[in-house]
Amino acid sequence: MNDAAAxxxxxxxxxxxxxxxVQGVGFRMDAASAASRLGVGGTVxxxxxxxxxxxxxxxxxxxxxxxxxxxxxxxxARVDGIDVRREAPRGADSFRVTG
Incomplete structure (x- = not known):
């Protein structure tokens, strides 16, 4: 159970x-920094x-x-658009850059 659920x-x-x-422009590192500041978990x-x-x-x-x-x-970066999909939480409590 993550801290939020607890x-x-x-x-x-x-x-x-x-x-x-959005690739080759520091997007993933910027996202990781924002995630840390906002207190969210997951991956980018x-x-x-x-x-x-x-x-x-x-x-x-x-x-x-x-x-x-x-x-x-x-x-x-130049963001042309985003797509957002809802998923069931998995309990991620840290954020990391992958692939």
Whole structure:
């Protein structure tokens, strides 16, 4: 059980696919920094089709703040759009950069 669930706070999970100029511009590191600041868990990775996928989990307000951050990304990126999918929480309590 993660800390949010232990504290009686609902946890939500969203899979966010980010399209645009988002690879090779520091997007994943920027996302990891934002996740740490916002207190969400999950992962962020580059996909073969040129998009970035973030799997974000935590308290609803923190996850929504993370999604808003991903809509913009770092100043070196150009986000053309995002797709958000709801998933069942898995209990992620740390955030890491993968692939």
């Amino acid at each position: 504290d009686g706070i609902e946890s939500v999970r969203r899979i966010v696919r980010v399209r645009g100029r 990775r580059n996909l073969l089709d040129g998009t970035v996928e973030a799997d974000v989990e935590g308290p609803p307000e923190a996850v929504e703040s993370m999604i808003e951050h991903l809509r913009k990304g770092p100043s070196s």
